[in-house]
Amino acid sequence: MSEINSSLSLANPHPANYNGTQKLGLALIAIGVLSLALAWVGIGKDQALYFFIAMLAGLMGGGLIYFYGTYGKLPAGIKNNRVFFSSIASRGALGWMLGIILTGFYISLYFFPKYLNGLISLFDPLSQLVRGKDSDQWFVYGTFYTIAVLVMGIKFMMKYRHNRYQLIRTSSVTFFQLILAWTLPIIMENLYNYGPYLSYFWPLDYDAIFPGSLSYVLKSGKLGQFVVVWGLIMTFVATPILTYFFGKRWYCSWVCGCGGLAETAGDPFRHLSDKSLRAWKIERWLIHSVLAFIIILTVLLLVDNAATGKVLGDAAGKSLAKTYSFLIGSIFAGVIGTGFYPILGNRAWCRFGCPMAAYMGIIQRFKSRFRITTNGAQCISCGNCSTYCEMGIDVRWYAQRGQNIVRASCVGCGICSAVCPRGVLKLETGPENAQRTGIQLDSHGLIPLEAVKILD
Amino acid sequence: MHIVIIGNGISGITAARTLRKHSDHEITVISGETDHFFSRTALMYIYMGHMRYQETKPYEDWFWSKNRINLKKAWVKQIDTDNNHILFSDDSGMHYDRLLIASGSKSNKFGWPGQDLDGVQGLYSFQDLEAMERTTKHGISRAVIVGGGLIGIEMAEMLHSRHYPVTLLVREQSYWNNVLPAQESAMITRHIREHGFDLRLGVELKEILDDGTGKVKGVVTSEGETIDCQLVGLTAGVSPNIEFVKSSKIVCGRGIIVNQFQQTNINGVYAAGDCAQMETPPADRRPIEQVWYTGKIQGETAALNILGRPTAYNPGYWYNSAKFLDIEYQTYGMVLPVLREGEEAFYWEDANGKRSIHLVWRKQDRRFIGINNFGIRLRHTTFNHWLKQQATVDEVLRDIRAAAFDPEFFKPFEKELISAWNIQFPDHQIQLNNKRSLRARIFHS
Structure with a gap:
């Protein structure tokens, strides 16, 4: 309320009380940031390796030491003290500045990579080592992304170390980013000159089955054929089955790279999602429009290709595809989706834009065993669940009525259940319509009339 | 008919929502505390920075006008039950046809020297x-x-x-x-x-x-x-916040005296929640109950009676929950600090001292009476069912997995609990039901 914290820390800040470990971590982070800044403006080009090591050790080592100093010595438990006093995590001046910096980075990355030249050369030594060629903007981005998921993932696990669901889930999402989205593509590129991401599928990987990509991929022989078949099986067979049994969380908060970043680096911003009914209405229109757009676009392109350009004409098809790629692939998913973490929360893309999430959301809403159940009438309406829902679901609305939560957008991160002080919420995947005995509150969260003794 | 509710806490608001659900009467909710209903239980989280005031409001601000529930911000000074009139601290007034008092509690002070100092x-x-x-x-x-x-x-x-x-x-x-x-x-x-x-x-x-x-x-x-x-x-502790009622003809003890229909001695005047004192409380219940859910049930009960649907206050079996720093606590049924005559108990605590279960049952027929669980979440509806069915403690333990409510992958407690039991009570060996295979855990967790 009265207290605003101007610290840059995303981890339980209190500047007056930094301990020795935290100070050491901060010093190393400062060295990392300095190396990065110098390299970006072109200083140290000849010693790229040293600058790179200083940057990496500073950011990763310093970060981990800092987080250990922050959480390691506290008793395990929920660590949300001062979240709303933090300027950087609560849309204060620092939050807006960070938003602008991140947005600027994404705009440079997608549209003006030359401004990243200094950074790109900083990554040359690593790129030479693992790929045998110079770095480019996408290598820089992928590596940064993976480092962020790793370091912030470990931070998340320290923060929630009392919660095994969070530990296992975060290990999973970090593993998939590090192995399937970073290491494996590099290895395959070295071996086959083609480095596919096996953890992204159509429609999130929107051009995966565009005629152009298909013909390109199939050119790379058996591996290409495998990737196409793998992608089709994942999209049309595995996704419905897994979503039926586990809900969309099997992907969104356990596998997906976008989700991985949101769950780790984005965790300090989860409470910024908009919980209003209005936001929910916008969400439903927007995300399903994107899904419709990509389905129609893909079908049109495939039909057009089969009819050798007689339906759309090559130019029209290409320009439609470009429009999608620009508006959705770059602006929505990247610039807004991640750049606006400190403003819209960490799941703006997943909630409002991702067509894969929309597709699984429909299954989850209408045909899935996954739901969040409410523990009888234990809810005290405190609002922690809604506040910390990154998808902007007003969880309390259901919990205080004793209703199960079955929502298309829920990514099953499990934080509502973790922050509940009364043990009310549980992510469940038992058989559909499992009847539980005891009180069932009516739709208004009240004891149903017939359950109350009525006297004449 | 104009129904006036004093207090916008959980009792008053539940009453207002119940009234609106079942009727078209004019409803006014009065509070001097805040403009809108917020969750009192979350006050601590505002100070700690987990939430702001706006996050503690269970309904968005448009909810009230949409449901035609008038909100008035004022402190009530006096109630004139002869003329169905209430008087506010600014000396303005309001007429009512039915009145519900749900004014909550105030903190106890026991006459300590200096208790009214600033700070x-x-x-x-x-x-x-x-x-x-x-x-x-x-x-x-x-x-x-x-x-x-x-x-x-x-x-x-x-x-x-x-x-x-x-x-x-x-x-x-x-x-x-x-x-x-x-x-x-x-x-x-x-x-x-x-x-x-x-x-x-x-x-x-x-x-x-x-x-x-x-x-x-x-x-x-x-x-x-x-x-x-x-x-x-x-x-x-806290006690009923009823200073403004005391000058009226409404009979008060420590709280406003009500019967099981939440009615006071005055026709058309009701009380619910922390401020109400039950003339004859239900079994195992105190006359003044100051917990969230009893406030909710009393608010609903009062509303139904106001609408002419005679309904007795029926809170069901005792239950409660709380959180002590990092340790969650739930209780179902009655576990008293000292065992009552004819009761027997079993206590199990995890080696790290952060999880425990305490069971109480009746010796003569082994009927289950209550459970305290710390650091472990258990299912309310399952225990309600067992209490209703008068299950024995052995049945409860045997089926305890059905009541488990901890998040997925949490360290199970059931086996340790049962082996501790079997050591302590060799004559009442328990075999756990529902052994969960890996397959079952994945597909029917």
Whole structure:
């Protein structure tokens, strides 16, 4: 309320009380940031390796030491003290500045990579080592992304170390980013000159089955054929089955790279999602429009290709595809989706834009065993669940009525259940319509009339 | 018909929503505390920075006009039941056809010297939260909390979150042992100390000291020690907030006396929630109940009676929950601090001292009476079912997996619990039901 914290820390800040470990971590982070800044403006080009090591050790080592100093010595438990006093995590001046910096980075990355030249050369030594060629903007981005998921993932696990669901889930999402989205593509590129991401599928990987990509991929022989078949099986067979049994969380908060970043680096911003009914209405229109757009676009392109350009004409098809790629692939998913973490929360893309999430959301809403159940009438309406829902679901609305939560957008991160002080919420995947005995509150969260003794 | 509700807490608001659901009467909710309904249970989280005031409001602000529930911000001064009229502190008034009083509680003060000084407070209302912000605005060197209950530990946790040292003065020899059995009380006592609180057991407050300007400068304890502090939290319970009712013809005891239909002695006037005192409380229930869900049920019960649907207050089996710093607590049925005649108990505690289960049953027929669970979540509906079915403690233990409510992958407690039981009661060996295979755990967890 009265207290605003101007610290840059995303981890339980209190500047007056930094301990020795935290100070050491901060010093190393400062060295990392300095190396990065110098390299970006072109200083140290000849010693790229040293600058790179200083940057990496500073950011990763310093970060981990800092987080250990922050959480390691506290008793395990929920660590949300001062979240709303933090300027950087609560849309204060620092939050807006960070938003602008991140947005600027994404705009440079997608549209003006030359401004990243200094950074790109900083990554040359690593790129030479693992790929045998110079770095480019996408290598820089992928590596940064993976480092962020790793370091912030470990931070998340320290923060929630009392919660095994969070530990296992975060290990999973970090593993998939590090192995399937970073290491494996590099290895395959070295071996086959083609480095596919096996953890992204159509429609999130929107051009995966565009005629152009298909013909390109199939050119790379058996591996290409495998990737196409793998992608089709994942999209049309595995996704419905897994979503039926586990809900969309099997992907969104356990596998997906976008989700991985949101769950780790984005965790300090989860409470910024908009919980209003209005936001929910916008969400439903927007995300399903994107899904419709990509389905129609893909079908049109495939039909057009089969009819050798007689339906759309090559130019029209290409320009439609470009429009999608620009508006959705770059602006929505990247610039807004991640750049606006400190403003819209960490799941703006997943909630409002991702067509894969929309597709699984429909299954989850209408045909899935996954739901969040409410523990009888234990809810005290405190609002922690809604506040910390990154998808902007007003969880309390259901919990205080004793209703199960079955929502298309829920990514099953499990934080509502973790922050509940009364043990009310549980992510469940038992058989559909499992009847539980005891009180069932009516739709208004009240004891149903017939359950109350009525006297004449 | 104009139905007026005094108080926008959980009782008043539940009543208003029930009335709107079943009728088209004009409804007005009066509160001087806040413009809108907020969750009182979340006050601590505002101070700790987990939420802001707006996050504690269970309904968006448009909800009230959309449901045609008038909100009036005012303090009620007097009620004139002869003329169906209430008077506000600014001397304006309002007519009612039916009146529901749901004015909640206020913090107890037991006549300690200095108890009205600036910096002395309880934690119940939004104004209490504001006072706490005012007192700690420029930092304090220490706070002293008096009273060892749920609000005491909440206040201590709040101040601790801002890194203010806290001393807790607790009259009892172990934390909250007037409610918890000795084992659980010892666990919580340990946990409080582990968090770095200065917990003084068996120590009472004697006097609060004035710094000469009307502000707190310290306390004197029953041991004669002076502790310097700038904030004193009085958390020795709450009592009905009914000062404004006392000049009326409505009969009051400690609270407003109501029958099982939430009716007062005056026709058309009802009371619900913390401020109401049941003339004849249901079995195992106190006359004044100050928990969230009883407020909810009483609000609903009052509304139904106002609408002419005679409905008796029926809270069902006792249950409750709380959180002590990092340890969650739930209870179903009756587990009293000391066993009653004819009762038997079993206590199990995890090796790390952060999880425990305490079962109580009737010796003669082994009927299950109640359970306390710390650090483990159990399912309300399942226990309600067992209490209703008069299950035996052996049946409860055998099927305990059906009641497990911990998140997926949490360390199971069931086997350890049962093997401890089997060692202690070799004549009543238990075999766990529902052994969950890996397949079952994945597909039917």
